[in-house]
Every structure is written in structure tokens, then in C-alpha cells.
Amino acid sequence: MNMRACMESDLKVCSDIFVNVFREEPWNEAWTPEAAQQYLKDFYHTPGFTGILAVESQDIIGFIFGVNRKWWSGDEFFINEMCVRSDQQSKGTGKALMNYLLRTTDAETISLLTDRGLPAETFYKRNGFNEIERIMFLSRDV
DSSP, rough: EEEOOGGGGHHHHHHHHHHHHHHHHHTTTOHHHHHHHHHHHHTTSSSEEEEEEEETTEEEEEEEEEEEEOOOTTEEEHHHHHEEEGGGTTTHHHHHHHHHHHHHOOOEHHHHHHHHHHHHEEEEEHHHHOTTOOOOOOOOOO
16 A cells, blocks of 8 residues: 555545445435535645545555644644545554654644544544543534
8 A cells, every 4th residue: 555645636536435435334424426526625725735645556545634734732734534445444544544644744733523433433542542522513503
């Protein structure tokens, strides 16, 4: 498995992976290919964007999309999305992506949001992330 930077031409494949993964259990989200591609494209065009692809035999099998940003306690890399093709999950791809990010970032902190009780929570905690008890995520319908 190799790691490389994401290019805009990779967004179609990444959005296909994203749709396929997040339509499945436990997420069951109703992403369309068009919405997913625009969603990831918006990240791509964000100042400070970094996209890391896991590639095996010329095929993209996973990615991390995030942004480098200034924070009061030092530079932070915020993970917007991390996704591994369903048939490649639990085979070390996510860990390899995370290790590559840890080796290559200049940030002092890596942060993210994820759902409680889903496999992603366990993955991130197993990879050294800690829950910040003082943080509250709020939302409302309009």
C-alpha cells in the first residue's frame, strides 16, 4: 500500500467510495454520488486542505481529508472525513493512513468529530484519540 496526495481528479473515485461506505450499516446515510462529490470538492477547495490517499495496485482504497488551521494552543490538523473502502476495512488501511498523517503533519494536534457508539469511535480511541468531555456538539433543524 502506498500513500499519496489527493488531486482534484481523484475526487470522483473518493466520492464513490464515500457513498458506498456511508450507505451501509451502521450509517445508512442517503448520499447521492453528486452530493458526495460536491461535499468532498468543497473540502478540496478549502484553504489549508490536505488529502491523503491510500492506494493499492493503482486503486484508491481509502482517504483522509482535512485542513491545517491555526489554533490558540498551536497548529491543528482537523480531520473532516476519513473513509476506507468496505472491502478493505479491518485490514490496516485506516491505521496506515493515520500513521502516515502522524508522520507527515506539522500540526501539534489532530482533531475530529465522530458518532458515539459506532466503529469509528473505537478505531479513533484505539489510535490514541481521547474524548474531550467539555465539548458539546449542537444542531437544530431549520
